[in-house]
Amino acid sequence: MAELKDKLKSDMVVALKAKDTARLGTLRMVLAAVSTEEVSGKQARELTDEDVQRVLTREAKKRKEAAEAFDSAGRADQAAAERAEADVIAEYLPAQLSDDDLAALVDQAVSEVSAQVGGELSPKQMGLVMKAANAKVAGRAEGGRVATAVKARLAG
Known part of the structure; x- marks a missing residue:
């Protein structure tokens, strides 16, 4: 159990x-x-x-x-x-990530996915980045926060 x-x-x-x-x-x-x-x-x-x-x-x-x-x-x-x-x-959930920590994890996910794809990422690859980012975040941030951070990173 x-x-x-x-x-x-x-x-x-x-x-x-x-x-x-x-x-x-x-x-x-x-x-x-x-x-x-x-x-x-x-x-x-x-x-x-x-x-x-x-x-x-x-x-x-x-x-x-x-x-x-x-x-x-x-x-x-x-x-x-x-x-x-x-x-x-x-009280039973893991501590939520700060914005800086979330941005760092999103940056890692973007670099990993760009290495797999072999080039610069566009907003069209958001799904791939979200998958990698969510694996790193592991429930320590809401999906909406992760998506916002990924969109901001891919746009800028």
């Missing part, structure tokens, strides 16, 4: 004993999402830590988008609750 899933379960028990309802609810929701992912598809499977991390990233993104939607609708209390859930989920 994935160590991250075990940690989520043990932290849920701690939150239950401490009567921390907000944390408990968030951890239950995340574990439900993990369980759903395990049984999705044609055959049930056990998720790796990397798979669990992808589920956590997806759930954190949902919370962020929901908070923005609640803010725009004038529901500050709901937005705060969504942000609190996102903060709990963020």
